[in-house]
Amino acid sequence: MSTVDKLLDAEKKWTSSVGGTVPGESAVFRGYDMFKTFGEWNWLGMFYFSATGRKLSVNSEKFFNGIYSMCFSYPDSRIWNNGVTALASTVRSTAQLGICAASAVSEAEFYGGPPIMKSLDFFLRAKSMLDEDMTLSEIILKERRQNKFIFGYGRPVVSSDERLVPMKSLLKKLDLYERPYVQLALEVNEYLKQENKGVGINAGGLFAAFCADEGMTPKELYYMMSVCFSVGMVACYIDVLEKEEGLFFPSQCGAINYSGNEKRTW
Amino acid sequence: MQMEDDISKKDALHTKIWQEEPQDENPFVAQACFCSGYDVYEDLLQKASWFEYLYLLFKLEKPQPWQSSLLEKVAIAVANPGIRDHSVRAAMNAGVGGSTSASTLMAALAVGAGQLGGAREVYSVINIWKSCQQDISKWNEQLIDLDKSNIDGWPAKEHSPGFDPNGVTCAQPILTTLASCAEHKEAANIHWLITNRLKLEEIAKAPLAMSGVVGAALHDLGLNAEQSEMIYLILRLPGAAVHALEQKAMGWKKYPFYLDKFHIDQVS
Structure with a gap:
């Protein structure tokens, strides 16, 4: 044609x-x-069905709900994406605009969906390399040569991740802990811990490993994460709206640390 | 400017672009603003054009006359991609339903960000220029090298960036834009594109698209891929805005809903 x-x-x-x-x-x-x-479906289960065409098992759906509720819903306006919602609120823009813009901002290089996709991709590749008899050490070396980082390990701002303990506990409670990719993720974590560089698994890495155990592709995970931070964003918007306008971390002229060209005339 | 003593260094905003001097009575209000050293309100406002200022913002230097003129030509060429353009249709979808103005432009940005005629295509075009320069043999490899292995939100490329997979021959507005940009003898990449257009179209198996012309012009202006992507997003918004406002005023009854053209494939 x-x-x-x-x-x-x-x-x-x-x-x-x-x-x-x-x-x-x-x-x-x-x-x-x-x-x-769909009248009695869980909304997140429906979201998963939309993204993948598959239905989650009862326990996996519970884990999704759990991690989305306790780990991806921080109402903390300092976090860069949430801060967009807070700024929208302090200038009295609409919540929908603030939340949608902040959700779009969550598609970032080192937080939000993309690094977790890359972490899932790493686990899928690492597993097939292990199946081809490569050692964990060889795999990590190869990954660092290719991508500099091991996605799913390390964290900006602070190195520890307070979400790991409750996540592990929930995985165990739901019988989702002893699955191949979660175990692989923890083995990589043990290897990195021995290096003493302060780089450990983060919540995104453990979540990516869970998703690998679910048989998800990186793109399916990406779709699932498209609105996952919005719960915390709503709270951030309301928090700022309840104070006077313009008071969310105002910045004075002196806060500008200018290092550009000297004053000149056009 | 020295930072105020009571502002810790880690909470400072570091910039080479913007400097402010506060009012004596209120440190939160600027008495004077400087862009790359130029006083914006006391100097630029009287002397600079919009496109000179736009160039200054991105490059931090005053443009040569040909540079601001080339940028202005690009801006005029893309200001209204037309009522059928995907990004404009997205804006009109917002307008016709009575959505907020910002969401209308966000819709135009989201769709206009894409890889088919959108800003990500310009980003890719600039990257091809960066690696191939004016070496046709390198273009021969790069234009058909569609990387499908990306692990991020961007879907895989489906056509050679800068060329229109749905075109048959190069459209007259694109040829005219190309010729108009070529009025500047300094626009070396535009001139090379004119000389090599037919060969490149043969390689891409598609005619040159507006994103290809814009990419060459912005590369001539020394803008990198990310700067070019941003400028293209900004410059295409006026058309989206006015078409959305027009459709909003006319109402949804005059806007296509494709009621009888939508079919559901019963897969279950």
Whole structure:
């Protein structure tokens, strides 16, 4: 088909493979009647179904809910993405704008979804390298040569990660701890600990390992993380809104540390 | 400017772009603002054009006349990508439903950020210029080297950056923009693009796109990939804004909903 024919054909109709609505009649989601099927589903389980086309097991859904609730919902306006919501609030913009912008900002190089995707990718590759009889030491060396970091290990601002203990505890409680990728992640952690460089597994790394055990791809994980920080953002917005406008960390002229060109005339 | 004694160094905002002098009575209000050393309100406001100032902001130096003129040509060429453009349609979707103005522009930015005619395509074009310069044999390799192994949010590239996979021949507005940019003899990459356009189109198996022209012009201006991506996002917003406002005023009943063109593939 020629380029123009292809466009003319596409102009006539769109065929969706995920569903849609017949206005006034029904709604279909991935082949299921939405009103007959999803009324009692957990919303996060539905989100997973949307992202992957698969249904979570009861315990995995509980873990997703647990980690999203206790680890990805910090109401702390200092965190860079949450700070966007707080700034939107202090200038009296809308919560929706602040939260959407902050969610978009969460797609960052060293926090949010992408590093966790890269961590999942690392675990998938590491497992297949181990299966090909490479040692953990060789794998880590190779990874550092290629990517400088081991994604899922280390943390900006502070090195320790307070989320690990409750995450491990929840994984154990739900019988999700003794699975291959979580165990691999912990083995890598032990190896790095022996190096004494202060780099240990972070919550994203452990979450990525759980996702690998679930059979998720990095892209599926990315989709799942697209709105995962929004719970904390709502709280940040409200916190700042309850104070006077303009009072979220105001910055005075003297806070600018200028190191550019000297004063000059155009 | 020296930092105030009571502001700790770690809470300072470090910059080579912007300097302020506070009012005597209120340290939170600037008495004077300087951009790369130039007094913005006492000097630039009287003497500089918008595109000279825009260039200064990105490059920290006053542009040569050809540089601000080339930037202005690019800005005019992309200010309104047109009512059918994906990013403009996204903005109109926001407008027609009565969404907030900021969400309208956020919609245009999100869609206009893409790799098909959007800012990420310009980013990729600049990176190709950076690695190939004016060596056609390198372009021959790079244009068809579509990296599919990225582990981030960007979907894999599906066409050669800077070329239109849905085009048949190069569109007249693109050729005219290219020729207009070439009025500046200093725009060496634009001139090289004109000389080699047909060869490059053959390699890419697609005609030159506006993102390809803009990429060459911004590379001529010495902007890197990230700067070019940002400028392209900024410069395309006016069209999105006015079309969204127009559709908002006309109302949703005059806006396509594709009611009978949407079909559901029953997979279950």
